[in-house]
Amino acid sequence: MRFKDVFSIIGPAMVGPSSSHTAGAARIGRAARQVLGELPREAEIIFFGSFAATYQGHGTDRAIIGGLLDFATDDHRLPDSVELAAEAGMDISFRQGTGLFPHPNTVRLRLVGRDTGTELTLTGISIGGGNIEIVDIDGFGVKLTGMYPTVLINHMDYLGVLASVTDVMRRGQFNIGHMSLDRKNRSGAALTVLELDEPATAGLLQELQALTAVKSVKVVDLNGVKQEQKGKESTP
Amino acid sequence: MNFQTLSQLAVLCEERGLGIGALMLEEQSAESGRPQEQEFATMKEYYGVMKEAVHRGMTQDTTSRSGLTGLDAQRVGAYNAASEPFLGGPAGQAMAYALAVSEVNASMGRIIATPTAGSCGIIPGVFLSCQERFGWDDDYMVSGLFAAGAIGYVIANNSFVSGAEGGCQAEVGSAIGMAAGALTELRGGTPAQAIHAVGLALKNTLGLICDPVGGLVEIPCIVRNGFGAVTALAAADMALAGVRSVIPSDEVIKVMLEVGSAMPEKHRETAGGGLAQTPTGRQIMKDLRNKKG
Numbered sequence: 012m013r014f015k016d017v018f019s020i021i022g023p024a025m026v027g028p029s030s031s032h033t034a035g036a037a038r039i040g041r042a043a044r045q046v047l048g049e050l051p052r053e054a055e056i057i058f059f060g061s062f063a064a065t066y067q068g069h070g071t072d073r074a075i076i077g078g079l080l081d082f083a084t085d086d087h088r089l090p091d092s093v094e095l096a097a098e099a100g101m102d103i104s105f106r107q108g109t110g111l112f113p114h115p116n117t118v119r120l121r122l123v124g125r126d127t128g129t130e131l132t133l134t135g136i137s138i139g140g141g142n143i144e145i146v147d148i149d150g151f152g153v154k155l156t157g158m159y160p161t162v163l164i165n166h167m168d169y170l171g172v173l174a175s176v177t178d179v180m181r182r183g184q185f186n187i188g189h190m191s192l193d194r195k196n197r198s199g200a201a202l203t204v205l206e207l208d209e210p211a212t213a214g215l216l217q218e219l220q221a222l223t224a225v226k227s228v229k230v231v232d233l234n235g236v237k238q239e240q241k242g243k244e245s246t247p
Numbered sequence: 248m249n250f251q252t253l254s255q256l257a258v259l260c261e262e263r264g265l266g267i268g269a270l271m272l273e274e275q276s277a278e279s280g281r282p283q284e285q286e287f288a289t290m291k292e293y294y295g296v297m298k299e300a301v302h303r304g305m306t307q308d309t310t311s312r313s314g315l316t317g318l319d320a321q322r323v324g325a326y327n328a329a330s331e332p333f334l335g336g337p338a339g340q341a342m343a344y345a346l347a348v349s350e351v352n353a354s355m356g357r358i359i360a361t362p363t364a365g366s367c368g369i370i371p372g373v374f375l376s377c378q379e380r381f382g383w384d385d386d387y388m389v390s391g392l393f394a395a396g397a398i399g400y401v402i403a404n405n406s407f408v409s410g411a412e413g414g415c416q417a418e419v420g421s422a423i424g425m426a427a428g429a430l431t432e433l434r435g436g437t438p439a440q441a442i443h444a445v446g447l448a449l450k451n452t453l454g455l456i457c458d459p460v461g462g463l464v465e466i467p468c469i470v471r472n473g474f475g476a477v478t479a480l481a482a483a484d485m486a487l488a489g490v491r492s493v494i495p496s497d498e499v500i501k502v503m504l505e506v507g508s509a510m511p512e513k514h515r516e517t518a519g520g521g522l523a524q525t526p527t528g529r530q531i532m533k534d535l536r537n538k539k540g
Contacts, residue, residue, distance in 0.1 A: 012248070012251075012404045013403065013404055014400060014403040014404050014408075015278065016248070016275055016278050016279060016400075017271055017274075017275045017286075017290075017393060017396035017397070017400065018275075018289065018290075018396075019400075019403075020361075020362045020395075020396045020399035020400050020403060020408075020425075021290065021293060021359065021360075021361055021362070021370075021392050021393075021395060021396040021399070022293060022359055022360060023359070023360060024292075024293060024296050024357065024358075024359055025357070025358065025359070025360055025364060026355055026356070026357055027351070027352030027353060027354070027355050027356060027357075027358055027364050027367075027464065028311075028352050028353050028355060028364055028365075028463065028464035028465075029363070029364050029365060029464050030360035030362075030363040030364040030365070030367075030409075031363065031409045031410070031411060031516075032516075033364065034360060034364065060411070060512075060517070061411040061515065061516045061517050064462060064516075064517040064518055064519065065459070065462030065463075065516065065517065065518055067462070068313075068459070068461050068462035068463040068464075068518075068535075069462060069463070069464065070355065085357055087357070089355075090355050115411040115412060115512070115515060115516070115517075116409070116411050137409075137411075138407075138409060138412070139362070139363060139403065139407060139408040139409025139411075139412060139417070139418075140360050140362040140363050140403065140408050140409065141360050141363075141364075208280055209280075
């Protein structure tokens, strides 16, 4: 099902004016920030379809940047995000994309991390009511909603990697709700995405990181982060 | 969730002897793994945000950044109080409240997407006006929000709830259907009656295009929320009177999918057609661009 629960219909709490073009865009930006794992120093934002046609009127640009600053959808600073990002030293550019795109509300982000210089290219779609899917991360096909705590594992495509990953999950009592794996080529780089029922713990991430063939482990958790931060503001 | 269609929802309600709202709370808790009390509390918080938005829209300046919209809710409120309106009374109140929340949204204020921001006025509009009229408590209204959510869940997964995918019928149309079904239940209607209300309401918005002037969620979105609140009350009244949706509501939802999928891109939230491309709509867009420099 594209829409998972009652709060994907009634909700999110958000700053207007558009759930798909503002709240959804903010969530895509925030998911990208979490995958990158740090504040970007460069952000190239490429809009397609309806996003390209109406992004200024809907504040889609400000919402994406707000997400990159790790703001939630109802953060009152969203309307001022572009200025806040500039103050934080983020170099931002917007442009209209060309070529095929998977959904009328599509955005592609090209980011460079401030601290490590890590590069990330991520494509997200906004499917309505503030709900999103991340469909591509660095050329790997994924389907990530951010509705559940999600673990992303960059690894080599060797025999048995998945078995050792799921064994770690079983021992830690983490149930997997959705799972996908994509690889660049046989025995090449691969990305496995796991949506869990419970938030990933530091211990789980350490165990996964320690597996042979695992290069890096990242977590995206849009709802969990928001709940933890309820009542206090996050900082860029 | 253990249901994918409105008819499955009605069967489940009957099997468990629950209303739609109570059933959805059970289902939500099972899906999220969080206790019912916690899910209920989150929804109650959302209802608080809706109330704040109504209050803000009825009392504060809601002029949007573009300057195109704002304060219409207060105009309607003053007119309701001072004259003999055609609608007046509770329907006039619902209309004013729906406009209020939509104007708060357009001025980048805080709202709850129900199911979207473009359609965020309809459910708060009818819920708050009916709460004042019938003296219902907040918990009762929150159960109504779970009922609205159950209906929206079915519509969203069998059709769509974004203007870019399916036009305004998917946003304002879905919100009216959700509101109509929830109101029917709140007034003591059976789940079957509530589901008829959904079908009756959706039939009235089939084909509605998404054509925001200048790409802004202002014209015609805000007034469509005002009209939508009135339509939701009308659909609930019909269902409570025993009017049935002869084409079953699940089939009406499929029609929405069919019509939205056939809609040209210019009528799906691109500002490439409809009201956005009238001579006046184009002039407004031009003025906005010049204003930005």
